[in-house]
Amino acid sequence: xxxxxxxxxxxxxxxxxxxxxxxxxxxxxxxxxxxxxxxxxxxxxxxxxxxxxxxxxxxxxxxxxxxxxxxxxxxxxxxxxxxxxxxxxxxxxxxxxxxxxxxxxxxxxxxxxxxxxxxxxxxxxxxxxxxxxxxxxxxxxxxxxxxxxxxxxxxxxxxxxxxxxxxxxxxxxxxxxxxxxxxxxxxxxxxxxxxxxxxxxxxxxxxxxxxxxxxxxxxxxxxxxxxxxxxxxxxxxxxxxxxxxxxxxxxxxxxxxxxxxxxxxxxxxxxxxxxxxxxxxxxxxxxxxxxxxxxxxxxxxxxxxxxxxxxxxxxxxxxxxxxxxxxxxxxxxxxxxxxxxx
Amino acid sequence: xxxxxxxxxxxxxxxxxxxxxxxxxxxxxxxxxxxxxxxxxxxxxxxxxxxxxxxxxxxxxxxxxxxxxxxxxxxxxxxxxxxxxxxxxxxxxxxxxxxxxxxxxxxxxxxxxxxxxxxxxxxxxxxxxxxxxxxxxxxxxxxxxxxxxxxxxxxxxxxxxxxxxxxxxxxxxxxxxxxxxxxxxxxxxxxxxxxxxxxxxxxxxxxxxxxxxxxxxxxxxxxxxxxxxxxxxxxxxxxxxxxxxxxxxxxxxxxxxxxxxxxxxxxxxxxxxxxxxxxxxxxxxxxxxxxxxxxxxxxxxxxxxxxxxxxxxxxxxxxxxxxxxxxxxxxxxxxxxxxxxxxxxxxxxxxxxxxxxxxxxxxxxxxxxxxxxx
Numbered sequence: 001x002x003x004x005x006x007x008x009x010x011x012x013x014x015x016x017x018x019x020x021x022x023x024x025x026x027x028x029x030x031x032x033x034x035x036x037x038x039x040x041x042x043x044x045x046x047x048x049x050x051x052x053x054x055x056x057x058x059x060x061x062x063x064x065x066x067x068x069x070x071x072x073x074x075x076x077x078x079x080x081x082x083x084x085x086x087x088x089x090x091x092x093x094x095x096x097x098x099x100x101x102x103x104x105x106x107x108x109x110x111x112x113x114x115x116x117x118x119x120x121x122x123x124x125x126x127x128x129x130x131x132x133x134x135x136x137x138x139x140x141x142x143x144x145x146x147x148x149x150x151x152x153x154x155x156x157x158x159x160x161x162x163x164x165x166x167x168x169x170x171x172x173x174x175x176x177x178x179x180x181x182x183x184x185x186x187x188x189x190x191x192x193x194x195x196x197x198x199x200x201x202x203x204x205x206x207x208x209x210x211x212x213x214x215x216x217x218x219x220x221x222x223x224x225x226x227x228x229x230x231x232x233x234x235x236x237x238x239x240x241x242x243x244x245x246x247x248x249x250x251x252x253x254x255x256x257x258x259x260x261x262x263x264x265x266x267x268x269x270x271x272x273x274x275x276x277x278x279x280x281x282x283x284x285x286x287x288x289x290x291x292x293x294x295x296x297x298x299x300x301x302x303x304x305x306x307x308x309x310x311x312x313x314x315x316x317x318x319x320x321x322x323x324x325x326x327x328x329x330x331x332x333x334x335x336x337x338x339x340x341x342x
Numbered sequence: 343x344x345x346x347x348x349x350x351x352x353x354x355x356x357x358x359x360x361x362x363x364x365x366x367x368x369x370x371x372x373x374x375x376x377x378x379x380x381x382x383x384x385x386x387x388x389x390x391x392x393x394x395x396x397x398x399x400x401x402x403x404x405x406x407x408x409x410x411x412x413x414x415x416x417x418x419x420x421x422x423x424x425x426x427x428x429x430x431x432x433x434x435x436x437x438x439x440x441x442x443x444x445x446x447x448x449x450x451x452x453x454x455x456x457x458x459x460x461x462x463x464x465x466x467x468x469x470x471x472x473x474x475x476x477x478x479x480x481x482x483x484x485x486x487x488x489x490x491x492x493x494x495x496x497x498x499x500x501x502x503x504x505x506x507x508x509x510x511x512x513x514x515x516x517x518x519x520x521x522x523x524x525x526x527x528x529x530x531x532x533x534x535x536x537x538x539x540x541x542x543x544x545x546x547x548x549x550x551x552x553x554x555x556x557x558x559x560x561x562x563x564x565x566x567x568x569x570x571x572x573x574x575x576x577x578x579x580x581x582x583x584x585x586x587x588x589x590x591x592x593x594x595x596x597x598x599x600x601x602x603x604x605x606x607x608x609x610x611x612x613x614x615x616x617x618x619x620x621x622x623x624x625x626x627x628x629x630x631x632x633x634x635x636x637x638x639x640x641x642x643x644x645x646x647x648x649x650x651x652x653x654x655x656x657x658x659x660x661x662x663x664x665x666x667x668x669x670x671x672x673x674x675x676x677x678x679x680x681x682x683x684x685x686x687x688x689x690x691x692x693x694x695x696x697x698x699x700x701x702x703x704x705x706x707x708x709x710x711x712x713x714x715x716x
Binding site: 047 | 416431432434435439501503561564565566568579657658659661665666671672673675677678680
């Protein structure tokens with residue numbers, strides 16, 4: 001999502017600048033974070049379920065929880081995060097120039113971004129992909145039945161290209177109905193200007209809530225593009241890269257082991273060696289990253305495991321009600337998988 | 343020949359003026375001449391009334407009659423009408439941004455002082471206006487900064503990343519207006535100067551800043567600038583935006599002021615010179631007072647444009663009033679209330695801009711010295 005800055009020149013110049021900046025600004029992020037006492041985290045300026053301020057002004061969302069996890073691991077306090085809202089165009093510069101320590105802003109992991117911008121993707125906290133929403137009255141169960149359909153799209157995003165590719169591959173035709181903003185797209189869909197609305201799946205659920213009758217629309221199972229979203233750090237600081245990466249892994253491992261923010265206190269003295277290693281009761285796996293032995297315990301205690309994080313922000317515990325799908329654990333039919341802590 | 347008695351057919355006393363026929367005065371006459379002057383006119387009137395009916399009735403129905411006013415969550419919004427609960431639940435956030443709740447009194451004090459100063463200056467015949475004006479321009483910005491930002495006199499620091507909402511909009515607009523007017527006057531005077539270097543610097547400055555869109559300026563300030571300065575120098579994002587807005591607006595202001603200066607006949611300056619006044623006194627006592635009066639509509643126009651332009655900072659991730667409402671709309675709990683949000687923002691902007699406009703018209707009437715076309 002938000003991949004509408006396909007301007008090679010801009011990327012090239014940013015990359016050039018990044019290369020010159022990265023050499024200068026590779027001081028240990030961990031030390032500077034400890035010194036400042038908070039993690040500077042780049043988030044979006046508002047994306048349902050991923051990062052948005054709640055009524056009290058606290059940032060909430062799946063991307064926000066990644067930052068809270070890092071703060072819990074490093075500083076022992078998940079609330080020690082300073083959120084820097086960034087637009088899609090600012091985000092990489094902010095990271096390159098050192099304005100933020102982690103970019104957790106629904107950023108798709110692509111080869112260009114990973115290799116030419118002086119950045120590293122530390123993992124995937126949400127496997128997204130482009131999908132379709134249709135009115136239930138249409139009686140369509142699969143995207144393969146959409147030949148000749150009028151499709152509402154938001155202009156200027158790769159969504160448009162993916163859509164054209166998918167229909168060409170499947171030898172189908174469609175009639176694009178293009179809008180400028182997502183709100184207009186929803187209104188167009190609601191007014192019957194098109195039969196189908198396409199966007200990234202995480203967005204479709206948010207858009208569905210905006211309909212007058214959300215129950216009348218359904219999201220089709222097909223996903224036609226790969227949009228792995230994850231936190232990003234500066235290249236050249238492997239220690240910080242490891243911290244962000246393993247914070248996420250610790251949460252995924254915790255879900256697999258059945259550790260939650262509620263039961264972690266009781267499980268701290270568990271005899272299961274995997275659990276003991278993760279919570280720091282057996283060995284010190286934080287040391288090599290410059291973290292205290294209880295780093296993973298703090299993350300799980302304060303932010304929860306991956307499943308809790310997912311359900312709270314985008315899943316059944318939220319208004320979005322997105323199914324786990326690809327984001328289920330590998331043991332439950334999804335592809336969320338974390339290497340073991342040992 | 344002596345004057346004879348008035349003939350009996352001539353009345354001796356003046357006849358009182360009769361009131362005009364009832365069909366040529368009053369509401370009915372007004373309606374007849376303005377709305378129902380002929381068949382085509384009548385048709386248009388009826389059609390327009392129908393259009394207004396189509397527009398106004400559902401809007402009122404939605405915004406007032408069917409609307410939900412009380413409550414705290416989405417569940418309190420059941421009716422077909424507007425859900426103002428979204429606004430009331432997040433009103434503090436819309437006004438103060440992410441300013442710590444227990445410290446918002448500091449913002450309130452700044453608002454109050456500012457309102458008092460503006461009122462003092464706006465109401466005619468208040469004493470010591472000159473002193474108050476100087477205080478507003480020279481002292482108030484520092485008080486406001488110390489109160490809002492803190493960091494001295496035992497006040498807790500509230501970084502600019504926590505500023506937002508209406509407060510940020512006002513900070514951007516007031517700083518832009520207060521800084522751009524003097525800069526604009528100086529630039530305009532420089533552009534009309536006989537000194538070649540001063541003149542060319544001013545021309546280049548004005549033409550450069552007028553030639554680039556504000557979005558580009560903000561974008562450069564927020565995205566490119568940090569890449570060019572060393573990592574330790576972390577100039578605040580808000581400060582960068584403020585500098586950008588001020589430089590940009592001062593160029594526009596300069597051209598408005600230059601227009602006013604050109605309208606003052608040369609004879610005025612020459613008369614001043616003949617009296618032995620130097621350049622600055624000539625400008626300050628003779629040219630500017632006349633020119634500024636002529637420029638009121640243009641200056642206020644620029645202010646209003648600036649006030650609305652402040653919402654462009656949302657493209658660099660600063661949460662002004664518009665941006666914070668948009669961010670609120672991304673909260674899954676409040677998805678789908680965008681019309682309420684935007685209507686609220688529009689109302690606030692309209693109130694501010696319309697007040698500025700009315701005040702400028704009042705000033706024009708107050709200062710008009712017979713040059714104005716009636």
